[in-house]
Amino acid sequence: MTQKKISAVPNVATPSAPVIFNPDICDGCNTCVEVCQIDVFMPNPEKGKPPIILHPDECWYGGCCVNDCPRPGAIKFNWPLQQRGYWKNKATGEVHQI
Amino acid sequence: MSTWHSYFKEKGQAPDWPYPIRFEQEQEIDTDVLVIGGGIAGCWAAISAARQGLNVALVEKGDTVRSGAGGPGCDHWCNAPANPLSNVDPDEWAQHMADRPYCNGIGIQIQCRENFDTLLELEQMGGKIRDTKDEYVGAEGRDDKTKFMISPRYTKVHSYVPWAIKPTTFKSNPDQKLNNVVIRVWGSTFKPVLKKECKRLGVKIFDRVMATSLLTEKGVQGGRVIGATGVNNRTGEFMIFKSKATILSTAGAGSIWLISTELGGYCNMMSRTITGDGTVMAWKAGADLTTMESSGVLRIATGHKHKWYTGAGDASYENVPLVDANGKRLPLPIQGWVDAGAMVASPEVDNKIREGILKGEYALPFYGDFPAMPEVERKATWNLMLGEESTTKIIIKTFNEAGYNPGRDLLQSYKFIEGNSLPQWGEAGYGGGILVDWDLKTTLDGLYAAGTQMFAPEDHSYAAATGRYAGRKAAAYARQIGKSKISREQVDREKARVYAPIKRTSGVEWKELHAGIARVMQYYVSEFKTGSLFNMALDVLKRIEGESVPLLFALDPHKLLRSLEDLSLLTYAQIIIQAMKARKASSAPLNFRRIDYPALDPPEWNKFITIKQENGKVKTGELPLTFWGNMKNQYEARNKDYTGVYKRK
Numbered sequence: 001m002t003q004k005k006i007s008a009v010p011n012v013a014t015p016s017a018p019v020i021f022n023p024d025i026c027d028g029c030n031t032c033v034e035v036c037q038i039d040v041f042m043p044n045p046e047k048g049k050p051p052i053i054l055h056p057d058e059c060w061y062g063g064c065c066v067n068d069c070p071r072p073g074a075i076k077f078n079w080p081l082q083q084r085g086y087w088k089n090k091a092t093g094e095v096h097q098i
Numbered sequence: 099m100s101t102w103h104s105y106f107k108e109k110g111q112a113p114d115w116p117y118p119i120r121f122e123q124e125q126e127i128d129t130d131v132l133v134i135g136g137g138i139a140g141c142w143a144a145i146s147a148a149r150q151g152l153n154v155a156l157v158e159k160g161d162t163v164r165s166g167a168g169g170p171g172c173d174h175w176c177n178a179p180a181n182p183l184s185n186v187d188p189d190e191w192a193q194h195m196a197d198r199p200y201c202n203g204i205g206i207q208i209q210c211r212e213n214f215d216t217l218l219e220l221e222q223m224g225g226k227i228r229d230t231k232d233e234y235v236g237a238e239g240r241d242d243k244t245k246f247m248i249s250p251r252y253t254k255v256h257s258y259v260p261w262a263i264k265p266t267t268f269k270s271n272p273d274q275k276l277n278n279v280v281i282r283v284w285g286s287t288f289k290p291v292l293k294k295e296c297k298r299l300g301v302k303i304f305d306r307v308m309a310t311s312l313l314t315e316k317g318v319q320g321g322r323v324i325g326a327t328g329v330n331n332r333t334g335e336f337m338i339f340k341s342k343a344t345i346l347s348t349a350g351a352g353s354i355w356l357i358s359t360e361l362g363g364y365c366n367m368m369s370r371t372i373t374g375d376g377t378v379m380a381w382k383a384g385a386d387l388t389t390m391e392s393s394g395v396l397r398i399a400t401g402h403k404h405k406w407y408t409g410a411g412d413a414s415y416e417n418v419p420l421v422d423a424n425g426k427r428l429p430l431p432i433q434g435w436v437d438a439g440a441m442v443a444s445p446e447v448d449n450k451i452r453e454g455i456l457k458g459e460y461a462l463p464f465y466g467d468f469p470a471m472p473e474v475e476r477k478a479t480w481n482l483m484l485g486e487e488s489t490t491k492i493i494i495k496t497f498n499e500a501g502y503n504p505g506r507d508l509l510q511s512y513k514f515i516e517g518n519s520l521p522q523w524g525e526a527g528y529g530g531g532i533l534v535d536w537d538l539k540t541t542l543d544g545l546y547a548a549g550t551q552m553f554a555p556e557d558h559s560y561a562a563a564t565g566r567y568a569g570r571k572a573a574a575y576a577r578q579i580g581k582s583k584i585s586r587e588q589v590d591r592e593k594a595r596v597y598a599p600i601k602r603t604s605g606v607e608w609k610e611l612h613a614g615i616a617r618v619m620q621y622y623v624s625e626f627k628t629g630s631l632f633n634m635a636l637d638v639l640k641r642i643e644g645e646s647v648p649l650l651f652a653l654d655p656h657k658l659l660r661s662l663e664d665l666s667l668l669t670y671a672q673i674i675i676q677a678m679k680a681r682k683a684s685s686a687p688l689n690f691r692r693i694d695y696p697a698l699d700p701p702e703w704n705k706f707i708t709i710k711q712e713n714g715k716v717k718t719g720e721l722p723l724t725f726w727g728n729m730k731n732q733y734e735a736r737n738k739d740y741t742g743v744y745k746r747k
Contacts, residue, residue, distance in 0.1 A: 036161075042116045053101045058362070063170070083361075090469045
């Protein structure tokens with residue numbers, strides 16, 4: 001579908017989304033905003049909405065945002081492609097990746 | 099609508115800055131003890147000073163609840179020979195650890211004497227240090243009476259010490275029982291309870307504030323330290339702290355050689371917030387630094403996490419046998435009970451595997467054979483060691499959710515798979531730091547240092563024990579000293595420096611500056627070290643200072659924070675090179691090899707080189723390798739009043 005209006009914006013940082021919020025579960029409590037030592041997030045201007053990922057490129061993958069979230073499932077890690085680990089089923093030899 | 103771009107797309111405009119803007123506005127805080135850096139050492143320093151009944155302020159760039167060089171968790175409580183299951187004398191163990199050249203015997207003695215008390219205090223606060231839920235009954239090293247989980251690390255072998263690959267016999271352990279000096283802990287519980295205890299004791303916490311400079315008496319270099327300045331990285335507000343004693347605990351610098359401003363996984367293993375701020379502040383104020391020339395090997399950052407990256411004989415793979423792609427066992431140590439805690443393969447073993455790969459004897463990639471482990475040991479490694487270790491907690495979670503089953507699946511190891519690539523670059527600076535005495539006082543009056551802020555940094559329990567100790571000593575100093583008047587001129591000078599980048603809206607931004615500094619170090623201060631390259635590096639860094647720094651711009655308080663961090667790194671890089679120039683010899687323990695001075699560790703150079711600024715000029719000095727004297731006697735002479743585990747009121 002063609003979009004009506006295209007703005008000129010700079011390149012999207014990599015990764016663009018180190019985490020993915022589930023807006024149905026997240027109640028915008030901003031715990032993740034506070035525990036992140038990098039300040040990757042900012043509170044959403046609309047109260048009750050998931051935070052905005054403002055500095056995704058600075059994410060250090062510390063994981064506190066997910067580990068300390070009081071609402072399980074509200075925020076999920078989304079590893080960038082280059083950082084997805086591998087494993088192999090010992091019996092079948094089948095290789096998997098995160 | 100969670101990314102900035104999706105917000106922009108939907109709303110047609112960028113969101114407003116979410117915090118009030120207070121550039122140039124001042125807030126003044128008066129305190130007895132000021133702690134700069136809210137990681138493990140800083141929290142402990144604040145707690146310990148506050149227990150003495152003094153006013154304490156704690157300044158932290160991130161949020162104290164999870165910030166710090168060690169990351170948000172902790173996997174092992176190392177070097178705890180005073181624990182009841184240990185079979186070695188704490189002083190003898192400390193002496194053994196301090197046999198490593200260019201270590202910090204003072205910090206080690208404090209760690210070995212006091213870190214078990216520190217651990218028990220963590221338990222009082224709510225930290226988990228025992229298997230209270232009986233999840234690991236039957237695991238080797240679990241003591242059923244105390245429910246402590248002893249780690250196989252260092253049980254017989256201490257492979258950090260190059261000449262101690264073989265089991266070491268201690269006088270205090272003549273029968274060579276297992277040393278039992280390392281305890282497995284639930285470290286992800288630690289930081290939040292430390293912050294809570296700070297608050298309970300009335301410590302004033304200033305989160306999201308980056309300290310930018312130390313204030314000295316009369317504003318002169320070398321003067322007594324009487325406070326610090328800072329800037330809030332959300333509001334841009336300027337902070338002036340006045341203190342009787344100040345403790346620096348901001349760790350070293352982690353990304354001078356390698357920075358990816360995008361994709362932290364291509365960076366050094368250290369958190370990107372570790373930018374040597376405290377070391378640079380101390381340097382500008384005139385304090386002595388040492389071992390700044392010490393080099394290591396770059397370890398790629400989180401994502402796979404450094405330990406997953408090397409993938410063998412370390413916490414992540416404790417007790418995990420390493421196999422090749424065909425299931426053939428590799429001769430790598432596994433830091434397990436079977437090899438008595440050996441952590442790092444000898445160069446011979448590494449070479450054997452490297453040659454084996456080329457000859458087809460070992461097939462890449464290698465794997466951690468979790469399924470081969472007894473179930474309780476597998477659980478202890480996967481859930482406890484990995485689940486509680488700093489940034490690996492989230493990795494475990496992700497693997498589990500993606501369907502990885504340690505009872506069924508081999509976990510890929512990244513050792514050798516990249517050959518000799520970026521991780522082999524030399525890095526320096528992390529082994530260096532501030533020189534301290536037996537009070538953990540720096541060479542400046544009123545200034546103390548703790549944790550990895552000091553020279554020759556160690557681990558989590560070292561940071562905790564030395565932080566706790568520095569807090570005690572700084573409090574004693576603060577009790578007997580009056581306040582001094584700060585120099586307005588010094589404050590104004592710093593304000594002008596701090597806010598310069600926000601006066602511009604174009605020029606050089608922080609990412610470009612950071613990468614520019616890293617490139618200089620990669621070209622001129624890498625594997626091939628020599629005086630002429632050092633001089634070139636200094637010239638280029640000076641040029642960056644003269645030509646690019648005046649163009650540095652920051653559009654908001656966060657970008658100002660990153661810009662100021664880069665300025666720390668720019669100074670830090672120059673300190674490293676000055677220290678390297680001063681050591682006119684190569685050294686194996688410092689991993690420092692000069693082409694123009696190739697002889698390794700000539701006896702006349704077996705000494706610490708100290709470095710400081712005096713009237714703006716670099717001045718070097720030297721100290722004997724064990725300048726701290728007899729560790730046991732020195733410690734005891736200065737800690738007669740030590741009361742052991744804190745009795746919580």
